[in-house]
Amino acid sequence: MRLITVAGPPSSGKTSVILRLADILREKNQKIGVVKFDCLTSFDKIRYTEYDIPVLVGFAGKFCPDHFFISNVEDAVRWGMREGFDILITESAGLCNRCSPHIRGVLAICVIDNLSGIHTPRKIGPMLKFADIVVVTKGDIVSQAEREVFMFNIRQVNSNAKIIFINGITGQGAFMLGKHTIFAAKIASLRGYKLRFTTPASVCSYCTGETRIGEEYQNGMLRKMEFP
Amino acid sequence: MINDLYDRVTNETLQELIADYPIVADFFINYNLQNLENELPFSEALNKVDENILIDFGLNKTTVLDQLVLFLQTVSGEEQTTTVQEITILGGQTKSEDVEEFVFSIKSGEIISIVGPTGSGKSRFLADIECLAQRDTPTKRQILVNGRALEDEERFVMDGRLVAQLSQNMNFVMDLSVGEFLEMHAKSRLHPNPTKVVAECFAAANELVGEKFTLQTKVTQLSGGQSRALMIADTACMSTSPIVLIDEIENAGVDRRQAIHMLAKNEKIVLISTHDPLLALMAGKRLVIKNGGVYKIIETTPEERESLAKIEMLDNTLQSIRNKLRIGDRITPDTI
Numbered sequence A: 001m002r003l004i005t006v007a008g009p010p011s012s013g014k015t016s017v018i019l020r021l022a023d024i025l026r027e028k029n030q031k032i033g034v035v036k037f038d039c040l041t042s043f044d045k046i047r048y049t050e051y052d053i054p055v056l057v058g059f060a061g062k063f064c065p066d067h068f069f070i071s072n073v074e075d076a077v078r079w080g081m082r083e084g085f086d087i088l089i090t091e092s093a094g095l096c097n098r099c100s101p102h103i104r105g106v107l108a109i110c111v112i113d114n115l116s117g118i119h120t121p122r123k124i125g126p127m128l129k130f131a132d133i134v135v136v137t138k139g140d141i142v143s144q145a146e147r148e149v150f151m152f153n154i155r156q157v158n159s160n161a162k163i164i165f166i167n168g169i170t171g172q173g174a175f176m177l178g179k180h181t182i183f184a185a186k187i188a189s190l191r192g193y194k195l196r197f198t199t200p201a202s203v204c205s206y207c208t209g210e211t212r213i214g215e216e217y218q219n220g221m222l223r224k225m226e227f228p
Numbered sequence B: 001m002i003n004d005l006y007d008r009v010t011n012e013t014l015q016e017l018i019a020d021y022p023i024v025a026d027f028f029i030n031y032n033l034q035n036l037e038n039e040l041p042f043s044e045a046l047n048k049v050d051e052n053i054l055i056d057f058g059l060n061k062t063t064v065l066d067q068l069v070l071f072l073q074t075v076s077g078e079e080q081t082t083t084v085q086e087i088t089i090l091g092g093q094t095k096s097e098d099v100e101e102f103v104f105s106i107k108s109g110e111i112i113s114i115v116g117p118t119g120s121g122k123s124r125f126l127a128d129i130e131c132l133a134q135r136d137t138p139t140k141r142q143i144l145v146n147g148r149a150l151e152d153e154e155r156f157v158m159d160g161r162l163v164a165q166l167s168q169n170m171n172f173v174m175d176l177s178v179g180e181f182l183e184m185h186a187k188s189r190l191h192p193n194p195t196k197v198v199a200e201c202f203a204a205a206n207e208l209v210g211e212k213f214t215l216q217t218k219v220t221q222l223s224g225g226q227s228r229a230l231m232i233a234d235t236a237c238m239s240t241s242p243i244v245l246i247d248e249i250e251n252a253g254v255d256r257r258q259a260i261h262m263l264a265k266n267e268k269i270v271l272i273s274t275h276d277p278l279l280a281l282m283a284g285k286r287l288v289i290k291n292g293g294v295y296k297i298i299e300t301t302p303e304e305r306e307s308l309a310k311i312e313m314l315d316n317t318l319q320s321i322r323n324k325l326r327i328g329d330r331i332t333p334d335t336i
């Protein structure tokens, strides 16, 4: 089974892109499944189910969605193998911009959209920096110049990635992404695989449920700003 | 090239480096290093900062140097675009899967229009060119660049660099003034003379519209016509993409004739999908699309060019009525 990790900010078009990719892969008789890692709620299950794509959804709740992803992805792969998928795609919303779900040896896709502001690529962090493919959506509604500046800013942060423009609604450009999926390595298990980037969440008292504000309540790993 | 960059990064002071490559300032911002001491070379300046800044990015004092070299290599390689003298479109199939038999070449500097009823496949035709289709889109068309079919790897490399697009749906979304916007685009293009090209672009955009705007106007506050004019001028002056695809800009309220000439002037290949007779006849040739396939290829005759003048007069008449209404005048049968 081939595994692909898809990550990107909320509403950047991840689900849309995966659905358009599914159209392409189905033409090649590939059986695909999706695991969605979300925070609190998700409407994606309905969209995948309507599309006849087997899907499982997990909620990270109070955990960083990427940490949650890492703790569950091995089991997700087992599920995919049991179901006999040709391709398993994980969708996760990058929220903290500090972590990323990308795994060495697994095709890593980052989805960002042109509407999010031209400097966004420079702010996203490892989710973009360590991706093999950067998919840019919503190019249909911004000017050519903004697309060009956006692409330039992606290059600044990740000069090795392939940049693919996809319209998440019409699917324009998705077949190029389809061609790249043959570069996704076949795996049977993720045991022994490594993340592309460390995802430390320094455990502080607030991580474990503290709500009170004040020096005496702050324990564990802390980082303090300096105020003049 | 890489060794040369390594030498520069090691030996030059940051000041010198930034003077040579102004864009390098972005690199320091990206890594929170904007407060380095400019009189020192990079590695010495790094000795004076908190290493935690680098650790946050998964870097250390050695690897950040590699990153800077990689950055310089990337941004200085950005300008290389393939020169396109000619593209050739080989027919595929129509919507009813009948054979679409034609071979059509377009040379740089040529303007081609695409006409046909709503839903016939004009936008699809442009989309095939955008992705350099190799018999792998629903139309099964193939696009040759300089007479050559393309391997997938070449298409990936060219993706996003060969084609500039303009359409009715496009808007500006960034919160910048016209001047800042053009400067930013020039900067990302690593233009050797940004001040000059910004001035050119600004002047060109204002030539296309009735109501002038200033360099201080926010791009998001431009009218529909003004936005379109700025996009057209920007594509003409700043974009290095050799192919321009235009999907319906007729209702934009800009001087269409001048706009198209502005685009074609810089030896670009211009394709316009349009319902507008003026734009359709301004092209040297027009493709008529029917049921998803190219149905006819028509060369604009001298006679049609003559009619173009008449159509322009009609168009001007309409335009003057529009203007009269705009400024609150009355219309009489004499105005027409």
Ligand SMILES: Nc1ncnc2c1ncn2[C@@H]1O[C@H](COP(=O)(O)OP(=O)(O)OP(=O)(O)O)[C@@H](O)[C@H]1O
Binding pocket: B093, B094, B095, B096, B116, B117, B118, B119, B120, B121, B122, B123, B124, B125, B138, B139, B291, B292, B293
């Ligand atoms: N040869 C073809 N084979 C299969 N589908 C096609 C073919 N040509 C066009 N289509 C499909 O037909 C639909 C309508 O085409 P398109 O949007 O290009 O029309 P259009 O001429 O641009 O219309 P409008 O003037 O309204 O913009 C699209 O879904 C397109 O993908």
Ligand SMILES: Nc1nc2c(ncn2[C@@H]2O[C@H](COP(=O)(O)OP(=O)(O)O)[C@@H](O)[C@H]2O)c(=O)[nH]1
Binding pocket: A008, A009, A010, A011, A012, A013, A014, A015, A016, A017, A137, A138, A139, A140, A141, A166, A167, A168, A169
């Ligand atoms: N105009 C436009 N809208 C898009 C595009 N891609 C996605 N969208 C819309 O953006 C919204 C968010 O997309 P979704 O796939 O749910 O994003 P996700 O949260 O990243 O999975 C939806 O309303 C999509 O229809 C695109 O290329 N162009």
Ligand SMILES: [Mg+2]
Binding pocket: A014, A015, A016, A044, A091
């Ligand atoms: Mg989604």
Ligand SMILES: [Mg+2]
Binding pocket: B122, B123, B124, B247, B273
């Ligand atoms: Mg159309």
Ligand SMILES: [Zn+2]
Binding pocket: A064, A065, A066, A067, A096, A097, A098, A099, A199, A201
């Ligand atoms: Zn996190």
Ligand SMILES: [Zn+2]
Binding pocket: A202, A203, A204, A205, A206, A207, A208
């Ligand atoms: Zn905490």
